[in-house]
Amino acid sequence: MKELNRETVSNFLDAPIKVIQFGEGNFLRAFVDWIFDVMNEKGLFEGKVAMVQPIDKGLGEMVNSQDGLYHLFLNGYEKGELKEEIRLMRVVDGCINPYSEFEKFLDLARMDSTDIIISNTTEAGIVFDENDKFENKPANTFPGKLTQLLYERFKTSSGDTTKGFTIIPCELINKNADALKKCVLQFITHWNLGEDFKAWVEAANTFHNTLVDRIVPGYPKENADEFKAKIGYNDKLMVAAEVFHLWVIEGGDELNKKIPFRESGLNVQLVDDITPYRDRKVKILNGSHTGMVPMSYLYGNRTVQETVEDPFTKKFVEGQVFQEILPSVNQPYDEKKQFAEDVIERFRNPSIKHLLASIALNSVSKYKVRDLPSFMHYYLKNNEIPKHLAFSLSALIRFYKGEWEGRELPVNDNDDIVQFMKEAWSTGDYQRVAEKVLRNSTFWDQDLTKINGLTEIIASNLKNIDEIGIEEAFGRIN
Numbered sequence: 001m002k003e004l005n006r007e008t009v010s011n012f013l014d015a016p017i018k019v020i021q022f023g024e025g026n027f028l029r030a031f032v033d034w035i036f037d038v039m040n041e042k043g044l045f046e047g048k049v050a051m052v053q054p055i056d057k058g059l060g061e062m063v064n065s066q067d068g069l070y071h072l073f074l075n076g077y078e079k080g081e082l083k084e085e086i087r088l089m090r091v092v093d094g095c096i097n098p099y100s101e102f103e104k105f106l107d108l109a110r111m112d113s114t115d116i117i118i119s120n121t122t123e124a125g126i127v128f129d130e131n132d133k134f135e136n137k138p139a140n141t142f143p144g145k146l147t148q149l150l151y152e153r154f155k156t157s158s159g160d161t162t163k164g165f166t167i168i169p170c171e172l173i174n175k176n177a178d179a180l181k182k183c184v185l186q187f188i189t190h191w192n193l194g195e196d197f198k199a200w201v202e203a204a205n206t207f208h209n210t211l212v213d214r215i216v217p218g219y220p221k222e223n224a225d226e227f228k229a230k231i232g233y234n235d236k237l238m239v240a241a242e243v244f245h246l247w248v249i250e251g252g253d254e255l256n257k258k259i260p261f262r263e264s265g266l267n268v269q270l271v272d273d274i275t276p277y278r279d280r281k282v283k284i285l286n287g288s289h290t291g292m293v294p295m296s297y298l299y300g301n302r303t304v305q306e307t308v309e310d311p312f313t314k315k316f317v318e319g320q321v322f323q324e325i326l327p328s329v330n331q332p333y334d335e336k337k338q339f340a341e342d343v344i345e346r347f348r349n350p351s352i353k354h355l356l357a358s359i360a361l362n363s364v365s366k367y368k369v370r371d372l373p374s375f376m377h378y379y380l381k382n383n384e385i386p387k388h389l390a391f392s393l394s395a396l397i398r399f400y401k402g403e404w405e406g407r408e409l410p411v412n413d414n415d416d417i418v419q420f421m422k423e424a425w426s427t428g429d430y431q432r433v434a435e436k437v438l439r440n441s442t443f444w445d446q447d448l449t450k451i452n453g454l455t456e457i458i459a460s461n462l463k464n465i466d467e468i469g470i471e472e473a474f475g476r477i478n
Contacts, residue, residue, distance in 0.1 A: 004233040006067040013040065013090040016113035018047030020149070020165075022142055023120040024059045024095050026218040030072055030241040032118050032170065035266055037091040044260045050108055051095035054121045054142055060095035062236055068092030070237035073220065073227060075351035078243050082350075085243070086230060098138040098145060105138060105145075109152035115163075116259070117146070119180075120170040120212075128183040134191040143183035150184065151193060154200050164204025166258055168249060170212045174278065177207035177250070208255065211274045213246040213281055217352055244346050248277040280329050280336055285343045287370040288321050289359050291392040294399035297356045297409070299470040304354040308347040312471050318344065320388035328377035357410035363396055364417050364443050372444060385454055387477045394461035395470070397437050401425045417443075434458040 006012045019036065021028060039045035051068075053060040063070075069092070074085040098105035108114055119125070121142040132144040139145045150165070157163035169176040181201075188198045220227050220240045227238055247268045249255065261268040271277065289304070295316065296307040307313045321340050329336045347354075371389055378386040398404075400421035402411050411418060424436040434455045438448035449455050457477075464473035 001228060001234045002232060004066045004069050004071075004235045006069070008233070009069060009088070009090075011088075011090070012067070012069075013048065015040065015046050015048045017050045017093050017108070017111060018045070018113055019049040019116045019118055020052060020108050020114050021049050021118045022052045022054050022145070023118075024051040024053055024063055025120065026239050027212075027214075027216045028118065028120045028170065029070065029089070029092070029237070030216045030239045031212060031214045031245060031247070032120075033089060033091050034072055034087070034241075035245075035247065035264070035268065037087070037089050038266060039260070039264050040091055042264060044264055047113070048093040049091050049118075050093050050114070052105060052108070052145070053095055053097045053099075054119075054125065054145070056097075056099045058095075058097070059237070060097045063092065063095035066235070066237055068094050069235075070239065071227075071231050071233070071235050073238065073240045074243050075240065076243035076349045077345045080345070083243050084351075088231075102137040106149070106152045109149045110156050115165055117149075117165045117167045118170065119146075119168075123171055123173050126169065126171055126173060126176060126179050126183060128186045128190075130190060132187070134187075134193070139187075141183075143180060144187055146180070147184050147187040147191070147193075150201055150205065151197060154197050159196060159200050161200065161204040164200070164206070166206050166208070166255065168208045168210055170210055172212070175209050177209040181207040206251075206255070209250045209274050211246070211248040211278050211281060213285070214241055214244060215346065215349075215352055215354070216241040240351065242346060242349055242352060244342060248274050250274055276329075276331050280331055280339055282370055283325050283329055283374055284321060284336070284340050286366070287325055287374060288317055288343065288347075290363060290366040290370045291320050291325075291389060292317050293356045293359050293363065294395035295392055295470060295474075297360070298395055298399065298404055298465065302356055304347045304356065304359070305350060305352070307356070308344055316388060316391075316474065317347075320392065324378050324386040324389050325371075325374040327381065328374040357412075360399070360410055361412045362414070363399070364413060367393065367396055368444055379451060385451065385457060390454065390457055391461055391474055391477065394458050394465065397421070397433065397458065398462055398465050430459040430462045431455070433462060 002008045033049055036045055036049060051063060070089050072087045072089050076083065096104050119142065125142045127141055128143060129141050132140045139148055153163060169180050173179060184201060185198065217240050228234060245267050249270055250273065251270045256262050256270060261270060292307050296313050299313055301307045301310060301313060308317060326336055326340060375386055375389040399409055400411055402409055424433050427433060435449055438455055438458065441447050461473060464476055
């Protein structure tokens with residue numbers, strides 16, 4: 001089987017480096033790099049990506065051994081039809097490890113062609129650390145490295161305000177660009193890099209908040225030999241992802257002039273404020289995940305796909321989403337309904353084995369953030385407790401008992417939460433369990449026993465779940 005590199009690929013792309021990308025992991029390669037690759041194919045971008053390895057150990061050597069080439073396998077439902085696409089990705093120029101190639105890293109700032117910066121350094125990546133030093137080669141933190149890069153461009157261009165960068169972070173934190181810019185400005189002050197540089201960062205560069213959405217399982221370990229046989233290459237960087245993609249970016253006409261997303265035909269939306277889009281995703285996609293897990297696991301399912309294909313659990317998830325979650329999303333009905341339908345379709349993807357046990361991590365805090373706002377919106381609007389979301393909460397409390405039908409449950413949370421639930425269940429009284437858990441304001445940021453009738457409903461659900469099972473217990477609710 002052939003190795004994958006520019007010697008074995010005839011259609012190697014020759015184009016200038018336009019994008020500096022902090023991160024070489026699966027998500028960026030299957031999402032942002034794919035978008036730029038498609039735009040190159042359509043003649044809309046005509047540029048390549050230079051990756052920067054954000055930590056000392058990473059995939060840089062492997063990326064360079066394949067000259068930035070790799071295959072992307074896309075699978076999933078689109079408008080009811082199961083689709084599959086195999087794409088040779090040619091947009092990546094290579095990867096620089098700033099820990100061993102610091103000057104080469106700074107050279108990216110000295111290039112005339114580079115004017116876009118992308119990042120995905122995990123949620124913990126955007127951080128200010130007062131112990132980080134400008135003299136470090138490179139700085140320890142990602143914002144520190146970015147500040148070093150921006151300072152080099154500032155010096156090289158003699159402070160030319162037309163030579164700034166378009167900075168588009170993809171880290172999964174709220175207002176990610178605002179947080180990143182704040183860190184950069186903190187480093188400028190902390191490192192005494194001067195008011196002129198600070199003014200240049202403010203005037204010459206744009207920071208764009210984003211929301212990203214695509215499920216990327218990564219390297220297809222279980223099907224590696226099968227996939228390699230399909231492509232005819234020993235590709236160590238191949239990556240699998242779903243067909244669905246959504247990139248929401250705060251920006252308008254000026255951003256589109258630089259990167260013509262609107263003309264690409266891709267699901268990239270330039271908006272004034274990402275807040276409603278983030279709210280929609282967190283409540284519908286993440287909220288339905290969190291709401292389904294304990295209920296579906298206790299019912300007997302083990303994956304998301306099984307959950308939305310079983311008649312009972314499918315109906316439950318759809319009821320929770322369309323009847324109780326959707327009303328709390330502040331968007332036009334047709335838009336949020338279409339998004340919800342797309343989410344359910346994505347959950348059916350047979351190529352993505354999404355385990356309920358993996359989603360169960362930190363379920364208490366997830367329910368508070370993802371599901372409780374929809375619960376409270378429904379309750380306050382209708383003066384009625386939403387039966388699906390209340391049953392999900394009941395199943396969650398039962399899940400944290402830690403065992404079901406003689407088997408251990410995959411409870412995975414902070415020790416203090418697990419211990420609290422264990423002590424609550426030690427009472428053996430459903431009413432007292434419900435009261436104790438609902439009253440814990442450190443869980444919910446409020447005392448849920450104050451919601452009229454909720455304690456009794458949860459206690460009744462817990463008793464019925466134990467005595468007659470999930471399906472019949474839910475059937476007992478009016």
